[in-house]
Amino acid sequence: MHELGIAASILDSVQAETDRRPGSHISKVGVRIGELAGVDSDALQFGFECLVKDTSFEPLELDIEAVPRMQRCPCGNEFRMTDYDPRCPACGEFMTQCVSGDQLEITYMEVEE
Amino acid sequence: MSRIEIEKKVLNENQVLAEHLRERFRAHAVCCINLISAPGSGKTLLLERTLERLAPGTRVAVLTGDLQTENDANRLARFGFPVKQIITGGTCHLDAKMIGKHLEGWDLDELDLLIVENVGNLVCPSSYDLGEDCKIVLLSTTEGEDKPLKYPSIFAKSALMLLTKIDLLPYVPFNAELARENARRVNPQIEIIDVSSTTGEGLERWMKWLRTEQSNKAGARLQAEA
Numbered sequence: 001m002h003e004l005g006i007a008a009s010i011l012d013s014v015q016a017e018t019d020r021r022p023g024s025h026i027s028k029v030g031v032r033i034g035e036l037a038g039v040d041s042d043a044l045q046f047g048f049e050c051l052v053k054d055t056s057f058e059p060l061e062l063d064i065e066a067v068p069r070m071q072r073c074p075c076g077n078e079f080r081m082t083d084y085d086p087r088c089p090a091c092g093e094f095m096t097q098c099v100s101g102d103q104l105e106i107t108y109m110e111v112e113e
Numbered sequence: 114m115s116r117i118e119i120e121k122k123v124l125n126e127n128q129v130l131a132e133h134l135r136e137r138f139r140a141h142a143v144c145c146i147n148l149i150s151a152p153g154s155g156k157t158l159l160l161e162r163t164l165e166r167l168a169p170g171t172r173v174a175v176l177t178g179d180l181q182t183e184n185d186a187n188r189l190a191r192f193g194f195p196v197k198q199i200i201t202g203g204t205c206h207l208d209a210k211m212i213g214k215h216l217e218g219w220d221l222d223e224l225d226l227l228i229v230e231n232v233g234n235l236v237c238p239s240s241y242d243l244g245e246d247c248k249i250v251l252l253s254t255t256e257g258e259d260k261p262l263k264y265p266s267i268f269a270k271s272a273l274m275l276l277t278k279i280d281l282l283p284y285v286p287f288n289a290e291l292a293r294e295n296a297r298r299v300n301p302q303i304e305i306i307d308v309s310s311t312t313g314e315g316l317e318r319w320m321k322w323l324r325t326e327q328s329n330k331a332g333a334r335l336q337a338e339a
Contacts, residue, residue, distance in 0.1 A: 002205060002237040009123050017117070027114070031123060038239045038266035084262055084298040095301045098269060104123045104240065110116050 003043040006104070007051050007062075013106055014057065021111060028110035030063040034103040041066065069101030127241055130209035134216075134244025141221035144330040145229065146323075147243050149267055150251035151260075152233030155277040157185050158310040159251065159319075160230060164192040166320050172223055176215050177230040178207045185230065195219060206237035209244060226327055235260070239267040246330055247272040254278045254285050258292035261299045268299040273306065273322065280309040 014026050033039050041064050048062045069081045073088035073096045086096045122128050138145050148156050160175065167173060174195040177185040186198035197215050199207060207229065229245065231238040239248075250271040252260055255278060261268040268274065274296050282289060293305050306322060308315035 002240065005204075006123055006240075009126065013119075013121070013123075013125070017119075036266045036269050038236050038264075084265070084295075086298060086301045094297075097302065098300070102266070102270070106119050106121050106123055108116055108118050110114055112114050 003040060004047040004051070006039060007044055007047040010048065010062070010106060011051055011057065014060065014109065017109055017111075021113075023113075025112045026057075026109050027059060027112050028061040028063055029106065030065065030108040032065045032067055032103045032105045032107050034067040034101040035069050036098070036102040037104045039104060065107065067101060067103050070099050071096040072099045124240065127209050130213060131242035131244040134209055134212060137221060138227070138244060138246070141224070142331055143221050143224050143227050144327045145227040145243070145245040146326065147229045147231060147238075147245040147248045148251065149231045149235070149238045149248055149271070150233060150253075150277075151235050151256060154233070154251040154253040154256065155310055156230050156233070156251055157188060159275065159277065159308065160189055160228065161192070162310045162313070162316055163228070163320070163323070164189065164194060166316065167194075171225065173226040173228065174219060174224050175228045175230065176207075176212065178211070178232045180204070180232065201232060205232055205234045206241050207231050207243060208241045212243050225331075226323075235264040235267050239264075239270055247326065249273045249275060251275045251277050252292060252296070254281050254287040254289065256287075258288050259295060261292070261295040265299045268296050268303065271300070271303060273304045275319065276305060276307045278309060278311075279307045279314060280312045 010029060010031060014029055018026055045062060052058055052060050070078055071081045071086055072078045073093050075088060075091045075093060077088050077090040079089055087094050088096055150156050175189050176197050176199055177189060178199040178201055179185055180201055180203055183198045186196050189196045199211050199215050229243055248271040250267050252274060276289060296303050296305060306315055306318050308319055
């Protein structure tokens, strides 16, 4: 779906970083994707490889870190949400709040000088 | 080889534009809502029912997105409010840049409410912030009641779920209570209103919700100015 556009946005950032460091080559870019981000990792990896192939970006690896969804309970407990169960494992409260899991971020790049 | 730490959003360009739009909406006291659903859940018909129920003199404008055709804009323009069609030409979602571009020519001081009808799609629109005050997701009784679990992202990010086509409940094998329960499992805070754009059931509740959302926005602005 929109993973190709997201792959292109990642490459824009790689290009910007390369422009800032003349003579260097970026060989790896790390991204963090939350399970609520609505991005399929396999489709992103596939789209990324298609865009990189036969360009000056090669060799360039995409490292995807999957981030789970975290909920916070009014009791203070933070827990990983599994099987769509928002109930707090500590106190059973249902009205817990999502505090993490929609990340779609670039975290690092590896540069060959 | 060296490693450089970078902490930035992948869709940074969209995010910057969206924040810029949000700031503009705030400065002009425009309440912006983003309607999202699968194709055929009844976004356009709900909008027609909404526009015809708005009090005369309500300052509202509509941006409606589709891959092709001006059909929706033509349907909505007959209510006399400003409407623009955004034709994405194949792109499966609206982004902040498209919104900014199509706002050109409209004076935000002349508006209180901006309704964005996103492209029919439950996946991609959830990743693109349009600077809106809230996302509203529609789920119709002719779909599966497990859709909130299959497409959790948009249900998790929406303030309100409109359960549409409830007049069809006697004729379809749709378990409305299970659908509501699934939406609340994905997002315990989500509000839910049952509506039928055909019979009009629930539309008054929806209109009231919209008025409250608008006055919350106006109230927040007055507070910021005080």
